[in-house]
Amino acid sequence: MEKVAIIELKTTGVKLRIVDVIRNKYFQNHKTIEMPINLTKDFYGDLFIKPTVIKDINSILSVYKKIIEGYECTETICVATDLLTEAKNINGFLNELLVSNGFDFKVFVPEEEIDDVYTAVINSFNRPKGVIINVSDYNTEMVIYNRRNVIKKLIIPYGSVKVYDKLNDMSFDEKLEKLKSEIKLLIDENDFMNELPEEYDIIGAGDAFKDYAVVCKKAKKYPLDLTHNFVSSKKDLEKVFGLIKNLDVTTSTKIKGLTLNNSKYFPSGLLIIKAVLDSFDHDDFAICGLSATDGMLFHSVLPLTIEKPISDTLGYSLQMLNDYYDQKPNNSQTIYEISMILFKQLKVLHKLPRPYVKVLRIASYLSNSGYRVNVENSDKIAFDIIKNSEIFGVSHNDIILASFVALGKNSDNFSLSDWVRFKEYLTDEDLIAVKKLSVILKIAEALDITGFGNVTDISCDILGDSVIMKTIVKEDASFEINYSMLCGSEFKKAFGKNLEVL
Secondary structure (H helix, E strand, C coil), X not given: CEEEEEXXXXXXXXXXXXXXXXXXXXXXXXXEEEEEXXXXXXXXXXCCCCHHHHHHHHHHHHHHHHHHHHCCCXXXXXXXXXXXXXXXXXXXXXXXXXXXXXXXXXXXXHHHHHHHHHHHHHCCCCCCEEEEEXXXXXXXXXXXXXXXXXXXXXXXXXXXXXXXXXXXXXXXXXXXXXXXXXXXXXXXXXXXXXXXXXXXXEEEECHHHHHHHHHHHHHXXXXXXXXXXXXXXXXXXXXXXXXXXXXXXXXXXXXXXXXHHHHHHHHHHHHHHHHHHCCXXXXXXXXXXXXXXXXXXXXXXXXXXXXXXXXXXXHHHHHHHHHHHCCCXXXXXXXXXXXXXXXXXXXXXXXXXXXXXXXXXXXXXXXXXXXHCCCCCHHHHHHHHXXXXXXXXXXXXXHHHHHHHHHCCCHHHCCHHHHHCCCCCCCXXXXXXXXXXXXXXXXXXXXXXXXXXXXXXXXXXXXXXXXXXXXXXXXXXXXXXXXXXXXXXXXXXXXXXXXXXX
């Protein structure tokens, strides 16, 4: 495993990410630091980045350089905000950063940024048709895609910082009306709406949407602290808009959950979000927790994504998390395979629809993740790990249910008080499903408790009040069979049948 560093120079801060990388396999965040700056301090009088700002940035970069050297990073990717394209001294500024610390920054241009954001989205969502809206500092980019092919792009010359700096003589309502009218004109001139598929999703990316997700989740008391694939509605947006509209951002007003700098520009980003979304006859929209730099990493670490996106985003995500929490050699793949066999073989009993396969897949891959922290409370820890993991290609409901499936392997752990916290998002049918899936997972783990992979297949016969599981083995599996019989009481409770394993 190697480490790669990403430095992102934004209007509000200099961000460093250290990423664990296995080439042609995956990447995973290891460490993140962001130091606030004010890149546009006294900028708009003459469009020059000031020497004091440059000095501050170089001071931060000198520390980042030592951190990167300490981690022995094999590659450093440096990108800078598109707002720099306005600076008259852009070349001298970037050259000074290069000479002082050796960091060669590439300035994002809208066309490249939206391509990188598209790459991040298409490799982390299971949404085949959509519109991606990326709100950056200086521009907002939109792209329509259909079946993993880009159909249409549109650049809107307004970003969070630009709206704040350029429209500061207007009231909140005046800014909104100006943005709406100009965005509508651009959409109409570019015939953007006529390229939309019949059914599509809207996905919001960039800091403005991520900050919106933070504020929205707090406003509605959302039970998960996850951003990626958080689904919001225009009703939620109106609520947040009403809360933010009257804030005085000219003073040091901090919005709960956001940094002071992000709080400063968030209302401007929110105006763009509302103005753009009001152009669509669509109520729901999802948030992307990844950024353009993640798109760059996909292309760098997994070159195949340049030609073709990852086909199984969930599988990619689970393998990445599994390798971290349950280091090889492990038997998670075997547990998953046995779980899938049991799900199919017992379908006539459990009668659960196919979407629950994703839930079982997550739980079976990550059910052992708690062992890395504490063996004694591993199921409870796995519950927390799963429900706090950014898992690609599934809904937040799937993640919640999977966490309860992992927890429910030990029925003593299961508490209705925990379940009630999510009652707004889960159903009575989900509760029944979780109890059945927990037993399936418990049996699957028991049938490979040794980790030897001796059980390769199972055939289930349902006879009267009993279920007979006939195992197909490659070596003696008497220990695994006897161990799985210990699940008999839980099986009887969930399925109403006696269990016999042969």
